[in-house]
Amino acid sequence: MTNKPQMLKLDIQFFGDKTLYEHKQNMATIGQQLQKLEGELSQKAIDPTATMEDLQALQKSKADLKMRFDVIKEQHDGMEAEQKAKFTQQQEQNSLGIASENDPKQKVAKAKAELIRATIRQQPVSPDVRQALGDRNGTGGEKLLPTTMSDQLLMEPLVKNPLREISTFTNLMNLEVPKISFQLDDDDFIEDTETAKEMEVTGDVVKFGRNKFKVFAPVSETVLRGTDVNLVQSVERALESGLAAKEKKVAFTKSPKSGEEHMSFYQTGATAIKVVEGADIYEAIVNALADLHEDYRENAKIIMNYADYTKVVKFLNNGNSTYFAAPPESVWGKTVKFVDAATDPIIGDFSYSHFNYDLDVLYERDKNVRTGIEDFVLTAYLDHQIKLKSAFRIAKVVTTP
Numbered sequence: 001m002t003n004k005p006q007m008l009k010l011d012i013q014f015f016g017d018k019t020l021y022e023h024k025q026n027m028a029t030i031g032q033q034l035q036k037l038e039g040e041l042s043q044k045a046i047d048p049t050a051t052m053e054d055l056q057a058l059q060k061s062k063a064d065l066k067m068r069f070d071v072i073k074e075q076h077d078g079m080e081a082e083q084k085a086k087f088t089q090q091q092e093q094n095s096l097g098i099a100s101e102n103d104p105k106q107k108v109a110k111a112k113a114e115l116i117r118a119t120i121r122q123q124p125v126s127p128d129v130r131q132a133l134g135d136r137n138g139t140g141g142e143k144l145l146p147t148t149m150s151d152q153l154l155m156e157p158l159v160k161n162p163l164r165e166i167s168t169f170t171n172l173m174n175l176e177v178p179k180i181s182f183q184l185d186d187d188d189f190i191e192d193t194e195t196a197k198e199m200e201v202t203g204d205v206v207k208f209g210r211n212k213f214k215v216f217a218p219v220s221e222t223v224l225r226g227t228d229v230n231l232v233q234s235v236e237r238a239l240e241s242g243l244a245a246k247e248k249k250v251a252f253t254k255s256p257k258s259g260e261e262h263m264s265f266y267q268t269g270a271t272a273i274k275v276v277e278g279a280d281i282y283e284a285i286v287n288a289l290a291d292l293h294e295d296y297r298e299n300a301k302i303i304m305n306y307a308d309y310t311k312v313v314k315f316l317n318n319g320n321s322t323y324f325a326a327p328p329e330s331v332w333g334k335t336v337k338f339v340d341a342a343t344d345p346i347i348g349d350f351s352y353s354h355f356n357y358d359l360d361v362l363y364e365r366d367k368n369v370r371t372g373i374e375d376f377v378l379t380a381y382l383d384h385q386i387k388l389k390s391a392f393r394i395a396k397v398v399t400t401p
Helices: 020-045 052-095 104-120 127-132 147-155 193-202 228-252 281-291 306-317
Strands: 168-170 176-178 205-207 211-219 275-278 301-304 336-338 346-348 353-367 374-386 392-397
Touching (some): 020 052, 104 127, 104 228, 104 353, 104 374, 228 374, 275 281, 281 301, 281 306, 281 392, 301 306
Parallel strands (some): 275 392, 301 336
Antiparallel strands (some): 176 205, 211 374, 301 346, 346 392, 353 374
């Protein structure tokens, strides 16, 4: 009686919940059995004593092993592709500073994306999303932007607005602050006569108002259906840019809207910042610094446009390139910030420049029917108070007839 070859008995379902490593091991085991069987089949094929039944049995065993190998390989390839996709996604998240799905940053990013999508699609925002974003209202019925998102939008420094690095920024309701942070029992403790006169006219307390404005962040359907990271980045970048643009506009405009005149450094009238003149930009700034009281000069900074600065550097170089290579701070000994909207340099202690976002930021949606693009709309209430005009000077070049 001819010995029948032993068939490898494997339960295909056995591989259903295996790890990728175990799949590789099983593929290697079956592959070795298949290779061995192919060798036996080749030997039998040239063996004149082998019967057709022997060859058919070996061929059947080979077909069975091949089928099992293909099934396991399919499972292995699917699992490997899934792990590679997760690894790629993880690398993208790491490059954006997001560690993993269990990382708090990732949870916040996901919650932000869900809030944006729910708002645009006019769907309710789930309590879990509000909780992740630090919602201060437990009812969930209002349109208040949750704490995490509003704080990051309003309070994080933005490169696009240099004032964010030197002015005071708050997000407080009905804010009132004293103009001077300390008092003495002597009424005549203020040595700067300009400050004393200003406080006599305007009082010693600043009350912040509410000036409403909106920022629109266009969101296409492609971005809306895309990844959480891309959606959040797209919307936040637009909102941050809008807030920065508004802050700079109200602070440096020479044609303010009605009711916003007090927010501009270039406000005219009885409460205008004092103008100090010079024969050129360099001299005007030097004179402005000298004219400031020492209490403000110590922490003074300069805001000017870059075109004026290049004129100063060109004048100071006088045939050499020393100042082109030197930092701007080396020219006047004070920090210099560049803002193109600063048509005349502003010199002073910018801690007395105070931006406040009153109330909670609101969010809603709007649709441009002409383009079909959805807008994530942010409504904010902003006020900029120059708490002490005497802490600043405006440098201006004397115009000769």
